[in-house]
Amino acid sequence: MKINFNDPISASQWLNTVQKEELKEIIRYFFEDASEEEREALYSCAKKLREIHYGKKVYFRGLIEFSSYCKNDCYYCGIRKSNAQARRYRLSEEEILACCQKGYELGFRTFVLQSGEDPYFTDEKLCSIIREIKRQFADCAVTISVGERGRESYEQIFQAGADRFLLRHETADENHYGKLHPSELTFSHRKECLMQLKEIGFQVGAGFMVESPYQTYGTLAEDFLFLRELNPHMIGVGPFIPHKDTDFAGYPAPSSEKTVILLALIRIMLPKTLIPATTALGTVDDQGREKALKAGANVVMPNLSPIEHRKDYALYDNKICTGEEAAECLFCLSNRIRSAGYIPDFSRGDYIDMQDSREISIDRQEGGEGMCG
Numbered sequence: 265m266k267i268n269f270n271d272p273i274s275a276s277q278w279l280n281t282v283q284k285e286e287l288k289e290i291i292r293y294f295f296e297d298a299s300e301e302e303r304e305a306l307y308s309c310a311k312k313l314r315e316i317h318y319g320k321k322v323y324f325r326g327l328i329e330f331s332s333y334c335k336n337d338c339y340y341c342g343i344r345k346s347n348a349q350a351r352r353y354r355l356s357e358e359e360i361l362a363c364c365q366k367g368y369e370l371g372f373r374t375f376v377l378q379s380g381e382d383p384y385f386t387d388e389k390l391c392s393i394i395r396e397i398k399r400q401f402a403d404c405a406v407t408i409s410v411g412e413r414g415r416e417s418y419e420q421i422f423q424a425g426a427d428r429f430l431l432r433h434e435t436a437d438e439n440h441y442g443k444l445h446p447s448e449l450t451f452s453h454r455k456e457c458l459m460q461l462k463e464i465g466f467q468v469g470a471g472f473m474v475e476s477p478y479q480t481y482g483t484l485a486e487d488f489l490f491l492r493e494l495n496p497h498m499i500g501v502g503p504f505i506p507h508k509d510t511d512f513a514g515y516p517a518p519s520s521e522k523t524v525i526l527l528a529l530i531r532i533m534l535p536k537t538l539i540p541a542t543t544a545l546g547t548v549d550d551q552g553r554e555k556a557l558k559a560g561a562n563v564v565m566p567n568l569s570p571i572e573h574r575k576d577y578a579l580y581d582n583k584i585c586t587g588e589e590a591a592e593c594l595f596c597l598s599n600r601i602r603s604a605g606y607i608p609d610f611s612r613g614d615y616i617d618m619q620d621s622r623e624i625s626i627d628r629q630e631g632g633e634g635m636c637g
C-alpha cells in the first residue's frame with residue numbers, strides 16, 4: 265500500500281476523503297499485511313498530528329461511576345439489567361460531591377459522571393447534582409455519560425452546566441448494532457441522540473469497541489465514515505473484552521494491537537479530537553495505554569469512585585485499577601505518562617478550538633511508586 269505518512273498534514277487530508285471500500289482496505293492492510301516499519305510510520309504520523317494540536321500534554325479526567333443500575337440489556341455488558349449476578353449500587357449526591365472534593369484536592373479539573381441508564385436519576389436529580397458540582401467547583405468541567413435520553417432532557421442537563429457528553433455509538437452499522445443490542449435499541453436513534461447533543465452545544469464524545477462480535481472491515485469503515493460525519497470532540501475506542509455473565513462470555517479477549525492501529529488512523533483522520541488511552545486497553549495489555557499515547561491518544565480517566573464499589577461497575581471482566589485508592593492510581597498513571605515522555609495535565613483540557621487562551625496547564629509533580637501495574 266502506497267501511503268505517505270511522512271507528511272502528516274497531507275496524510276490527514278487524504279484520509280478525510282477516502283470512501284468506504286478504500287477505508288476497508290486500509291484497515292485490513294494495517295491489521296494483516298503491514299510491516300513493523302509501516303505500522304511505526306503510522307504511529308509516528310498520528311503522534312505528530314496530536315503534538316501539533318495538543319503538544320505532549322495528557323489530560324486527566326476524574327471518573328465517577330455513580331450507578332450500576334441499567335434498564336437496558338446490551339448483550340455484551342456486565343451490568344445489563346438481566347444479569348442477576350451484577351451487584352447494584354447508587355451513590356448519593358453527597359457521595360458524588362465527596363468524590364469530586366477528593367478529586368479536586370488531587371488536582372482534577374474535569375469530572376466524568378458515568379452510569380448505566382438508571383431511571384432513578386431523573387432530570388431533576390441529575391441537574392441538581394450538576395448544579396452543585398458547578399457551584400462548589402466552578403473552575404471544573406463536568407462530563408456526563410448516562411446514555412440515551414430525550415432532547416429536552418439533554419437541554420436541561422446542558423442548562424444545568426454540564427460541558428460535555430459521552431455516548432459511544434458502539435457500531436455505525438445498523439445490522440451489526442442489532443447483533444449487539446436488543447431490538448428496542450437502534451443505531452439510528454443513537455445517532456439522533458449524538459446529533460442532538462452536538463446541536464445543543466455539548467463537547468460530544470462518540471466511540472466504539474474493537475473486535476466486538478460480528479465486527480468486519482465493512483462495519484469498521486462505517487464507523488470511520490460516521491465519525492467523519494459527526495466530527496465529535498472526543499472519540500473513545502477500546503478493545504471488546506467479554507464479560508463472564510453475558511452471551512459473549514466465550515469470546516477471546518483481544519490483544520491491544522488492532523485498537524492501537526485504529527486509534528492512530530482516527531487521530532490522522534480527525535487530528536483535533538481528544539482520544540483516551542482507555543482502561544480497557546490497559547486491561548488487555550499492561551503497556552496498552554502507553555502504546556496508545558505513542559499512537560496519538562492524549563487523555564486518561566483514572567477512577568475517583570469509592571473503592572468499595574469499583575468492582576461492581578464491571579462492564580467487562582478483569583478491569584484494572586479497581587483496588588487502588590484514587591491517589592495511588594493517580595501516582596501510578598502520572599509516573600507512567602512521564603516515563604513515556606509525556607506531560608500529565610490536570611487543567612480542564614477542552615477540545616482545542618474551545619480552549620480559553622488563558623487556560624493554564626497544571627502539571628502535578630507527585631512521586632510515588634506505580635501501584636496498578
Ligand code: SF4
Pocket residue numbers: 334335336337338341342343344345379380381411579
Ligand atoms: S452498555 Fe450501557 S446502556 Fe448498555 S447495558 Fe451496559 S450500562 Fe446499560
